[in-house]
Amino acid sequence: MSRIKTLQDLFRRYRRPGDFVIAFLSFAFALFLAACLPFQITWVEGTALFAQPAFWPSVAIALMLVFSTLHMIGALVSERIPGRLAEVVQWIKAIEYGLWFMAYVFLVPVLGYLPATILFTVSLTFRLGYRGWKWSVMAALFAVVVVVLFKTFLHVKIPAGAAYDLLPAGSIRSFLLTYL
């Protein structure tokens, strides 16, 4: 690894495997948006061009098309860097964690913020390969700290869990409904 020599170097970035895929995807997306242009915006009669509601989306999509076309041409004429498939597999792997996140989102209104968070952190920690009670305790402790900090102290807007309603009426239930 050599050192930085010029100002340009500080800002320079280099292609990585998978560059062609992202170039192709962004070109296809720009093309799709351009195809939708006639249906998704309205040109209002009697309004100057720059005040048209359709002006900026059209400009943005035109620029997306131009730049992504150039990006794709650049990727096509550049030397292929091996490792494209392996890179795309990594992208797909990330979807699993997106699903974990969404499962957490669905669980919170049902189980309540604290139970759902503990369940999420402990089970995800296990899934990530951290075995042993020490890791589980750390994950659960982290969950408690997050809930106490954000819900109990900062009162961020997170609804109480439906499961709390199953508890017998009383001070414990109202405490849980308000703070955890």
Added chain:
Amino acid sequence: MESLIGGLNLILSPEVGLALLVGSIGGVIIGAIPGVGAAVAIAILLPATFALEPIVGLTMLLGIYGSSMYGGSLPAVLINTPGTAVNALTTYDGHPMTKRGEALRALGLAYGASFVGGILSILALILLSPVLAKVAPMFGSREIFLAALLGVILVVIAHRGQTFAAGSLAAFGIFLGTVGLEPVKYTQRFTFGFEFLTSGVDLIVVVLGLFAISQAFVLLVDPDHAPKSQHVSGNMFKSMLGVFRHKRIASAGSGFGVLMGMIPGVGEFTAQFLTYTYAQKTSKTPEEFGKGSPEGLVASESANNAVPAAAMIPLLALGIPGEALTAMMLSVFYVHNVIPGPALFRDHLDFIYALYIAMILLNVIVVIFVGLSSNLLMKIIQIPTRFLGMTILTLSFVGVYSLRNSVTDCLLASAFGILGLILKRQNLPVVPIILGMVLGGIMEVKLRSAMARVNTPLDFVDRPIAALLAIAIVALLVLHVWGIMRERKARDPEFSHDHDIHDSQQG
């Protein structure tokens, strides 16, 4: 003077004090953990600050912004891993010093230089503010439009080698900002008939997805590793005083930091480069640079810490954020219906001073904290990366869900998380999307009002500042093209460059 006292009054409240303490200490810890930077923390905390007074919320966010680089220099010096992107240059001279057994001296110099850079830049800006308050009202719609356009162009051409990708990402950002029910003629733009798209794509959702959730994904997908340990012993405060042997370089660093920080899109890297080059050119031992030169270390750390204060200038004076962090802070203003711009500088100079005083206090708190806790911090940052990913994902949930308890928002944020992961792994920047979204909205509004009084294209630039901005835009584009042509002629082999300099630019 009155405004200065007014500013002091504004921040003398327990809430502001607490926000400052939490922001600055939290910022150091977050900055020190490789893989999480100020952007992740600010994105997560943003929705929580909406409920607070603007000055309290902004102080906390500014605290994180200003202190993260202090924290970032710790692993940069000790274990050759920059804690935040702008500490990359610090590793060049800081780590070789550690290897020579001068860890305490290197860390002391890094902290000392950060402190001097931070304080000098704030003092310079306090002195400059009355001037800025006079200049800011000269910015009408067309000047602000041109400044925003300049910001977009700068952020695109700043990503050399990936200009096309950066351009299409910035355009994507502009497009995202237009989605929804448009507020003037009430027409739908790219809502595809979906109810949830009518109110547009929320900037916070995009920010959380692109910065926080994507960073969690990056850490979760990659193999696990934990930063190694390194112990420092000795009196850190005494070591920090070593910076006064390099007063000239530290002052130059602050100067370049202030100048470059004010220009949208270029910020820390340019300031660092200019200071580093200046220090090397004027050094008695230029051959030492990159091999453990104290002067190089001071140059790098004083320049980057001078930027945050200056970066607030275009935001406060014109309402134009120059990079992602100030773009996020802009939303704090919007939520409270305070529109930053010339009027804020003219009518609420006390508010501006309050922010600067808060930044001075922040630097003092941080320097005391890092002076006492470097070894403790080294222990904290040894969290294994995948566990860290899990914690970021858990915290991101609070950010997205607490906005309006919307499952759709969470789904959108995860989608942007995946996009962010792809971009980060591809070494492509996420910042153009955010700046495109924010600056695109500003350009739309300002162009509409500016064009009402413009008959011929030349009318647009008939005022001095507008003309200057237009010339700057043209000159930049010409210089960029010229630079590329020159580079092609020189044909440097690709491997002669540091390919991974932007790797840590993830959080």
